[in-house]
Amino acid sequence: xxxxxxxxxxAAPPAxxxxxxxxxxxxxxxxxxxASGSGSGSSSSSSAHAEDMSPEEVVQKYEALQKEVSSHxxxxxxxxxxxxxxxxxxxxxxxxxxARRCFRMVGGVLVERTVGEVLPAIRENTTxxxxxxxxxxxxxxxxxxxxxxxxxxxxxxxxRE
Numbered sequence: 001x002x003x004x005x006x007x008x009x010x011a012a013p014p015a016x017x018x019x020x021x022x023x024x025x026x027x028x029x030x031x032x033x034x035a036s037g038s039g040s041g042s043s044s045s046s047s048a049h050a051e052d053m054s055p056e057e058v059v060q061k062y063e064a065l066q067k068e069v070s071s072h073x074x075x076x077x078x079x080x081x082x083x084x085x086x087x088x089x090x091x092x093x094x095x096x097x098x099a100r101r102c103f104r105m106v107g108g109v110l111v112e113r114t115v116g117e118v119l120p121a122i123r124e125n126t127t128x129x130x131x132x133x134x135x136x137x138x139x140x141x142x143x144x145x146x147x148x149x150x151x152x153x154x155x156x157x158x159x160r161e
Contacts, residue, residue, distance in 0.1 A: 058154045065150055069143045076136045079129060086126040093119045 053061065093102070098116030105111075 053154075062147075062150055062154060065143075065147045069140070069147055072136070072140050072143055076133065076140055079133050079136060083126060083129045083133060086122055086129060090119065090122050090126065093122065 093115050096102075096115045098114060098119070100115045101112055102115050102118055103110050104113050104118050104121075
């Protein structure tokens with residue numbers, strides 16, 4: 001008997017978060033003329049100030065941030081799925097004799113190895129995946145904060161609000 005490791009890259013991606021799909025409209029307090037040189041002194045670290053942009057530009061910037069958050073969230077979900085697959089595979093391989101042969105996909109090529117050779121590599125990959133996931137989650141939290149800050153600063157309201 002042999003074992004085969006398969007990556008589920010063909011699996012259907014999960015649905016995008018509902019928050020990312022909400023439409024955005026500028027709040028009623030937006031200036032009517034859209035004067036871009038208003039000079040209101042915001043001390044934000046963002047390169048573009050909502051006060052200096054037309055309502056359409058503000059909405060475009062917000063929607064771009066939403067897409068970025070959604071994309072980052074999708075990447076985190078993909079990595080979590082891959083980590084789960086690694087944990088499942090490790091659980092199965094740990095039950096087997098180290099001399100038993102198995103097959104591993106390396107760079108698109110199926111390679112025959114022993115369980116004793118594959119298991120340490122899978123453990124190392126899992127550890128690296130967990131480290132990357134931790135960094136990605138922190139970055140995602142920062143992106144959510146930036147999105148909320150932008151929405152508040154630009155006085156935007158989603159259709160849910």
